[in-house]
Amino acid sequence: MKLTSGLAAVTLTAGLVAATLAVQPAAAATPAPPTRLAGDWIATQLTDGIAVGDFADIGLTIDAGLAFEAMGDTARADLVGDSIADTLVTSADFPYGYAASDEGGTTGRYANATAKAAAFAGRIGRDASTAYDSIDLVAQLEDLTDDTTGVIADESSFGNYANTIGQAFAVEALARAGSDEAAAATGALLAQQCPAGYFLFTLGSTACADVPSADTTALAVIALRESGIGSARVAGAVSLATQWLESVQLSDGSFAGDASAPGKNANSTGLAGWALGEAGRTAAATRAAAWTRGVQAADPGACATQAPTGAIAYNAEDLASARTSGLGAKTGVWRRATFQAAPVLRWAPPASGPLGLTAPTSAAAGSKVDVLVRGLAAGEHGCVTFGTAKRLVTGTGSDLAVSFDLPATVPAAHTFTVTTLSGAQSATSTVAGPPAPAPVVGDLAVAKVEKVGRNNRFKVAVACDAAVACTGKLKVRTVGKVERADDTSARLVVAKSAYTVQPGRTSRVTLTLTKPARAVLGKKRIRVVATQTARGAEPVATKFWLRRR
Template sequence: MHQHLARRTGALLAVTALGAAGLVASPGAATAAPVPGADPAPTTAAAGWLAGQLEGGLLTYTSGGFETTDVGLSIDTALALREVGGQDAAVTAVRDAVAAGLDGYISGDAFGDPGSTYSGAAGKALVLATATGGDPEAFGGTDLVARVESVTDDATGRTADVSQYGDYANTLGQSFAARGLAAAGSPEAAAATDFLLDQQCEAGFFRQAFSDADAADQTCDGTDGAVPSVDATATAVLNLLARDDAADEAIADAVDRAAAWLASAQRPGGAFGADDQIETPNANSTGLAGWALGLAGNAEPAERAAAWLRAHQLTNVGACTPFRAADVGAVAYDDGALAGARKDGVTTGTEGQYLRATAQALPALQWAPDRGMYGVVEIDRTRTVRAGKKVRVQFLDFGPGSKVCIALGKQRRLSDVGFTGLASVDLTMPRGTAKRTVTATAEDGSTLRRTYQVLDATRLKVTAKKQRVARGAVQVVKVRGLTAREPVRVLVAGRTVDTGQANAKGRFTARFKAAGSGRTTVAVQGRFGNRKGTATYRVTR
């Protein structure tokens, strides 16, 4: 047990419900600290989509063919919306709806489980009440503080479900219970917090599952084979940082070690998997971890996580509109879900996944950088290209994870921007010799343009000034049909006799000494091999 915290019970009693709001304060108060250099667009879009999915303050979706009203996810949504700000009405609507149907969420009294209390649900509801200006001692007619205390062991601080179906309490629910009790000034807050901190291993991570209730050692390090959990670690960090006593030495140390472990678990592309059971990079785990890292002051990994999340956000840009308008702003769970959204949109069977992914990703999007790590850099040095060929067109001045619509004529390509700020697509250059302009449109509507000189096949007009020229004398050959400043190469018998560049009118004059004897062909080639022409003359002795 962390006796240092246990001795601080008296101090915790002085914490009021509204004063301990932390991350998610009462409506109308500022919450998250400003994130320098962040782009607010993805956060605004995700918050707008998420708030728009609430019906009567709750989220309802179809799962397994049945309509489900998900109160826990609705609470997650309220806390996420409150964190980013601007959606006070939606937050209040969730709070009031949860309060109105509270008993059906925290217990199974109405569903064949009389006298039950589900500790994780009760703890999360207590956090909602204390964080959004509700009365935790009379929330929906229930004293939530007493209810959570009733499922918290007075001696150990361990929470447990009271249910005929078993005890499924874990670190996720424990972190909410400890935070809620601390915000309400409960005398059991210190013990609950101590037990939460005991679920952190020396390596820095928090495990999700508790030890057996009768185990002599209830700590993470005291259990063989403790499984690291990104979700449990991030959730613990978030709920610890939300407290007024977050600066406490034991809490601050736990947060620092957990944040360091999270940073070490991040994939090269910025994403996170959940644990050894869910290793696939996904928006849920990446969102929680990115949010936790950002609030813990680890800006760079938070930015990388936000960039990965932004790349999985459904976004239409300019003329590139692969997603349904009603789905724009949602965050896809993973690469497969993103591909599915391009094809089918957010469907009845997948909407629950998008709701959960967006709710957990939303706060982390606050760290989405508005510029790449290299700033504005010129990439394409050669602007003259061959007609009919594919050309890799690149622009570098965009927010990592954002999308850029790159267009040429009727060609439209939506590019995901890398962490360097690079947008890159392959375009086929149209037939015909002409100047072609490629436009790159960013999510905010701003555009960059790049013009290419496209050269198609052509027969150059080549004229030899002298039809008969003595060997060793200077022959003059005039060339027309080139473009301005197009490079030119002149060959006789396969040997280059002159090179240069066309003038502004696309003309070039070659001079060289005549060689050989008899009928001679001079060949002229422009920038590409299909831009050519010939002329003949006779060389005399």
């Protein structure tokens, strides 16, 4: 969708150097916070409320619903809640039920799916026991939870794939429902926490020496917070887990994946930042949100690319690729990254001030100038343009210098513009460029005595050795007073003319005697002075004699 851009412009004008910058605030653009951009893109990825790729992915669909709910978009979250109603169990339209499915004569019941669907129903304000006519999610979840150990498990001919993430959703759903199984399930979940604070992915595992998972730990923290369990034991587990998350946060605010997905990525960063934010560790959540915003496609104005606005890339490499080639075969990767990472954008730091930019108060033709961009939030993308040149930049939360090369010839004005999708305030500043070249009148070359022809004309030479054209007016007057026919004496204007001589050239300027000069110029010579003038230039006077041929 096309969004109104916030923008600011600076005009670098040739002329006198300005003493101050004139700044005029403009109207604010339509707000476009990163959560809204992400939510709008997620909505485009759902068909009748379902995430459909090679198949209808109900788990990913619920991720979208969880994101909508976390970002406060209740209408879209409710739509997802309604849309999954016919997908939870095997039906004519959905032969592979999400929570319960026909396995060829037997019915498989899946713990992770049941727990996730039940937890989602609770988050959007529905009773998971009665939300869907086809299944009582709470009753099925209780059946899949061991009465003694509290550990969840699948009932399926395909085996048991329950894990700690499903266990966390089960704790949330059972606790919200007031189930007798909630306490044992909570104990089973907390048993998955290692002394360092992270949670193991595999239920029943004691391999705390393995590479820990920020994703699993984050989802456990979020579920425990959502469960409403207020025990000291749960509070201690959440505190220990968030301390561990903070300890493994990278210096740029991101988080790395586990052994199956090494390297910093949006899924891990988004989930970890979301968990930290929910637990009140806002400084760490803000840093994670800023990094996530930096890999969100939001390329405005002239810097628009093929990466879809609002979508969140798995990592910086995927964002760079999508900007030139679109999502292509990685659409599914972008969906999962966006659906899981979007909620952390709630903690994206705002800009420190209104959007704007300034340029140097003077600049030489052909020089490099740094334009200073203000008001870009950390992770926010902006497009700085100068003519056909453009720079896609990412905010750091501080002023940002952007370099441009000025052309060799300076026009009347140079305009720089910064555009964003953030809806920040606009501002326009005008600054002066380099002074215009000083006018040059050229060098007058005359003989000691110049002769006037019968047509009352004479010529003088003007040489121009400057880099710009020599222009001016030439006026020839008598040096002293001369006697006129009426027996009076006065200084006379002898001749005058305007001229232009191109750089590196010498031109002859033709001068015609005035009528008073014709009357007094006889066979005797008269002393004259030629004065060259131009606006902004010092006058130049040259004396010589004038006589008729």
